[in-house]
Amino acid sequence: MLGLLLSLIPQSGLIAAPDPEWTAVFDRNTGWTGADGIYSIPLTGGDRVGGWREHATAFVFSDTFIGDVSPGGQRQPGTVLINNSLAVQPPGAGPDPQRIRFLWDRRGGSDGAAFVPNTPNTLPGQFYWLKDGIRLGDQLHVFAARFSLDPPPFTRHGISLVSMDLDSFVPGTSPTVHQVESPLFAEDAGNGSQIAYGGAILDNSVESGAFAPDGYVYVYGIREDPLSKKCLVARVPRQDFTDFNEYRYFDGSGWSTDILDSEPLCGRVSTEMSVTPMPDGRYLMVFMLDTIGGQIALRTAPQPWGPWSPYEVVYDIPIPAAPSGVYSYHAKAHPHLSDERGLLVSFNVNTFGSFWDHFQYADIYRPRFVRIRPQ
Numbered sequence: 001m002l003g004l005l006l007s008l009i010p011q012s013g014l015i016a017a018p019d020p021e022w023t024a025v026f027d028r029n030t031g032w033t034g035a036d037g038i039y040s041i042p043l044t045g046g047d048r049v050g051g052w053r054e055h056a057t058a059f060v061f062s063d064t065f066i067g068d069v070s071p072g073g074q075r076q077p078g079t080v081l082i083n084n085s086l087a088v089q090p091p092g093a094g095p096d097p098q099r100i101r102f103l104w105d106r107r108g109g110s111d112g113a114a115f116v117p118n119t120p121n122t123l124p125g126q127f128y129w130l131k132d133g134i135r136l137g138d139q140l141h142v143f144a145a146r147f148s149l150d151p152p153p154f155t156r157h158g159i160s161l162v163s164m165d166l167d168s169f170v171p172g173t174s175p176t177v178h179q180v181e182s183p184l185f186a187e188d189a190g191n192g193s194q195i196a197y198g199g200a201i202l203d204n205s206v207e208s209g210a211f212a213p214d215g216y217v218y219v220y221g222i223r224e225d226p227l228s229k230k231c232l233v234a235r236v237p238r239q240d241f242t243d244f245n246e247y248r249y250f251d252g253s254g255w256s257t258d259i260l261d262s263e264p265l266c267g268r269v270s271t272e273m274s275v276t277p278m279p280d281g282r283y284l285m286v287f288m289l290d291t292i293g294g295q296i297a298l299r300t301a302p303q304p305w306g307p308w309s310p311y312e313v314v315y316d317i318p319i320p321a322a323p324s325g326v327y328s329y330h331a332k333a334h335p336h337l338s339d340e341r342g343l344l345v346s347f348n349v350n351t352f353g354s355f356w357d358h359f360q361y362a363d364i365y366r367p368r369f370v371r372i373r374p375q
Contacts, residue, residue, distance in 0.1 A: 015375050016296065016315035019344060021095035022337070022369040029069040032102035034358075034366040035085060036329075036348040037062030037272060041133045041140065042336045043088075043166065046208030047276070051336035052094060059087040059100075060142055062129035065358070065365060066104065066111045075359040083113040083127040084144075115162055117146050119181045125149065126157060131198035131272070134217065136241055139163050143184070143198030143219075159185040159198050161242065183244050184234065186259050189223060195262055197221030197234055200332070202275040202283070202304055205238045210277045217241055218304045222271055223264055229271060229291055230264035233305050250305045266299060266308040274332035275304065276343075286345055288331040289313060296331045296345060296370070315370055317347060323361055325352035328368075342373030 026034070037060070042048075044055040067079030086103040093099040105112035115128050126148045133142035146158045159182050168176035184197035200220040204210045216235040223230045233250045240246035248255035252263035266285075273287035282300045289297040289311060296315040299308040317328045331347040338344040346367045351357050358365050 019369040035061035035064035048209040272330040342371035
């Protein structure tokens, strides 16, 4: 059923509807009570559809609320906001709120981010927002964008690769990690633009179960022009994933060693998104149109680098009446969490209003899910 669905995209006749089961997994009233930036990373078995039945899943999040939420939906005194967190769902758990386990740093009796930057160029006050990742051998590798609040509201300073030992995933601790700064970032790409990779990973290998494997891992990013985000892609042989000397950037016709040669594949995308292999050999991009446009959109291409089709909007996200200023962003697909009911897609919710709206309305800041399927 899902294979047929993917083969039909993009055509008329697709619908998207809320998935209450997965949404409920992240609707929690104590401990981890909300976050954005959700990525799901299969810990074994690649990105095969339905892989959750046999294999564990890691989730990574960016800004995360830790504390308690009242029955009326208000965050309680003592709530803190940390910059990132993790979760692990065991094999076969599916959307089970009781079996998922959340991880952040609780050493010394206080709550802190799972990962804190400590690379050579890190300055005081900088923090990580986590991006997409991949399991290779006995390690999980996750890209992390290094940000600060200066100048406000947020400023990106680099992209690191955070590598962690899977056997160190112990609740109440921060996993054993190794951090390196990557060259997948260009602060000045000309004309006021910035380049940052890591927003999506496509493991197009036999090991991942790809339909047309070529042995490469494709890492997607953005060229962030003023008021516009354009999609970019780099690639590296799977066995060389941690060797940045082996990364090549698509320049419009071939693959360059210079990140500044990165040529946009398409526009109107979001910082976080997904690219998924399809049974007919094409590739599916899922993203939030215009970053915060409130519309989940799709594109397809015959190759991981394109050419990408015109976008098709498949879901208009409803906006609640209160509080004012609520918006949605960062839509992406989760193929290994999907099944015959359709392609599972998440999105995040935030507000342009006061930060304290998150305390009065704790329901704002947590992932939501929909499924895309034929009518």
